[in-house]
Amino acid sequence: MHRVLLIDDEPLVRMTIKSLGPWEKYGFEMAGEAHDGADALDKLKTEKSFDIILTDISMPKMNGIEVIRQIRKWDDQIPILVLSAFNDYPFVRQAFMLGIQDYILKSELNFESLLKLMQKSSDLISAAKQNHEEQRSNNVYLKQKFLENLLNGLIPSDIDNKIAAYQIQLTKANLNVSIISVDNYKVMEDKYDSVVLTNINLSILNVFNQKTSEFKMGELIVIGKGKYALISSINHENSMAVVHRKLSYFLNNVKQALFMFLNISVTIGVSSTQNGYLHIPSLYVQALAANELKLLYGKGKIIYEHDLSQIENTSHGSLTGKEREIIQALFSQDQHQLKAEIQNMVQYTKSLNPASINMAHSLYLEFIYIIMGHLYQKDIFAEDIFKKDINFMEHITKYETLDEMNRYLEHILLSIFDEISHRNEHVSSKIRKAKEYMKQLYREDITLKSVSEQIQVSETYLSRLFSSETGESFIGYLTRLRIEAAMDLLKNSQLTIQQISEQIGYANPEHFSRIFKKNVGCSPNKFRNEMFSKNE
Incomplete structure (x- = not known):
């Protein structure tokens, strides 16, 4: 059972989420509630048994962004899901940059959609736990942690002894870091379940390990989902051209093997070459930056540190206004x-x-x-x-x-574009049908409701369509039809005012006379008399 901490300043929202559906049936327990960010942090510090966090963005005292930022300081793995409103996007963007798993709009909140996000988080938890247990049961765990620390700048004073103890294939000469990222990894996550994905990752590691052993080129570290760091060193070479050539040959060999055996494409970012273990963290940063150039250069390429100098970074730009x-x-x-x-x-x-x-x-x-x-x-x-x-x-x-x-x-x-085009055609068709129906039946007691039912749209929608498409209201158009018919009958028939009133849809002749005068400027009798005077 995965324990969920629910953070929202509105009790009604918390109660609604808890009662959306049978969470326990699907393996989730709404185990804790917090009414704001500060309350949430207190609960997380005193009760560290939550597996998933579901948090609102806009809250008093401490908002969701600050909560996420604080949580990520001590736990970068726990899945965090965000509840947001339509106008919260700038905050959602910040949350995304801080490493949330996903978000859901409050306006679209229902059991099925939230359950889907919870289940994705559950898969992440299961995969993380499985990977953690596999690493702990493997003798390479401590070695991997040591290499991770090297990348992140935690270099011990007895580094030479540690390298010897862990039998690490590195020397101080011609050190280099490469970042290898699996292309389309998120597509693979959607396509395969966690078990199949774990097997794929193990197969990738096997290929890497075979190649690093074959070429005696260095050590591989898993740094993220579908992402690896290779620390390599090339001994007994003083020529940078030769070092570069050997490294390129090795990396191309790895790329080809992954594609040939697993049909997997990778992009590789390569740092410069330096002497001495103290340079490893800065080489790591270079390699990460080079790998990010996949954005511009495309997938399946080897991108070198010197390519960075050819790119003028303007990352503070925005598409707002475009x-x-x-x-x-x-x-x-x-x-x-x-x-x-x-x-x-x-x-x-x-x-x-x-x-x-x-x-x-x-x-x-x-x-x-x-x-x-x-x-x-x-x-x-x-x-x-x-x-x-x-x-x-x-x-x-x-x-x-x-x-x-x-x-x-x-x-x-x-x-x-296609949807708007379709709507425009649909709107024109609906208005045309409404007008034809009203022309045929304006003599009867027709209403906005009866016409909307006839053309199968809501009353509100039909009223808005009339205003936007014809420039007049529904009542205005109906009145115009009736008054035009009344004027014709007044000119060309001997019917009484009451008879004309009934024929055009007004049961009360006095009401008809008021409507007629309002629209024509004179009473029906005066209009008829003026028409007769002109004809004489």
């Missing part, structure tokens, strides 16, 4: 303009050179959120466009290059 022309093209239904604006967006995002993949994801999520906010104001929702609920964060974080993110953004915008 939506105006796109929104205009969407609602004016100008496909040529839309495609031109999409190309402008593509060029602009590439010029930003975001500093990290998380920054890139945040830029695109922010832009998508802004676009969807405009659509929301027009009563156009994501499920209308994509015919299902869609989690944009879940989708965008699958992409690892700017080209992929731009293609996804283009797909979204063209889908929105």
Whole structure:
């Protein structure tokens, strides 16, 4: 049973979440509640048995962002899910950067959607526990921890003795760090369950271990999901050209083996080469930065530290404000303009050179959120466009290059364009049917309700359509039909005022006379007399 800590300042929200469904049946216990961030931290310090945290963003005393930041100082593994409102996106973006697992809008909160996020968190917990137990049962655990500490700058004074004790294949000469990331790893996470994914990761490690043993090139450290660091050293070489050539040959060999045996593509970021163990942390930083250039250069490549100097970083840019022309093209239904604006967006995002993949994801999520906010104001929702609920964060974080993110953004915008086009056709058709129905039956006691039922839309929607599409209200259009018919009968028949009133849909002739005078400027009798005078 996974224990969940629920953090929200509204008791009603906490009670609602607890009563959404049979959580225990699916292995979850709402084990604790906190009414704000400070209360949550107190509970986490005194009761350290929670497995999942579900927190609101906007709270008094200490908001959700600060809670997440504090939790991540001592626990970077516990899954954190965020509850947010539509206007919380800047905070959701910060939470995402702090390492939350996912978020859900309060407006879309239901048992099935929240259960899905809980189950994903459960899979993460299970995989983490399994991996932890495997590492502890393996003799390489302490060696891995020592190598992790080297990467993070925790270098002991007796490092030479530790290297010898752990039988680490490194020397001080020609040290280098490479970061190897599995391409499309998030897609693999969605495709396979935790057991299959664990087996794939073990197979990847086996290939790495075989190659490092074969080439005697160094040591491999698992640093994240689908991400590895290789510390290598090349002895007895004074020529940097030869060192670079040997390292490149080895890394290409690893790439080819992974693709040949496992059909897995990897991108490798490579640091510069230095002498001495004290340089390992800075080499690690270089390699991470080089690996992040996958964003710009694409997948399946080896990217070197010197490539960083060719990139001018403008990561503080934003896509905010770029939506105006796109929104205009969407609602004016100008496909040529839309495609031109999409190309402008593509060029602009590439010029930003975001500093990290998380920054890139945040830029695109922010832009998508802004676009969807405009659509929301027009009563156009994501499920209308994509015919299902869609989690944009879940989708965008699958992409690892700017080209992929731009293609996804283009797909979204063209889908929105098609939905608006369809709606426009639908609206015109509905208004036309409503008018035809009213022209046929204006003599009867028809109402907004009866017409909306006839064309199968809500009264509110029909009323809004009439105003936006015809420039007049439903009642205004119906009244105009009746008054025009009354004027024709007054001119061309000998019917009494009462008879005309009944024929055009007014049971009370006095009410008809008032409506007629209001719209024509004179009474029905005066209008008839004036028409007769003109004819004489």
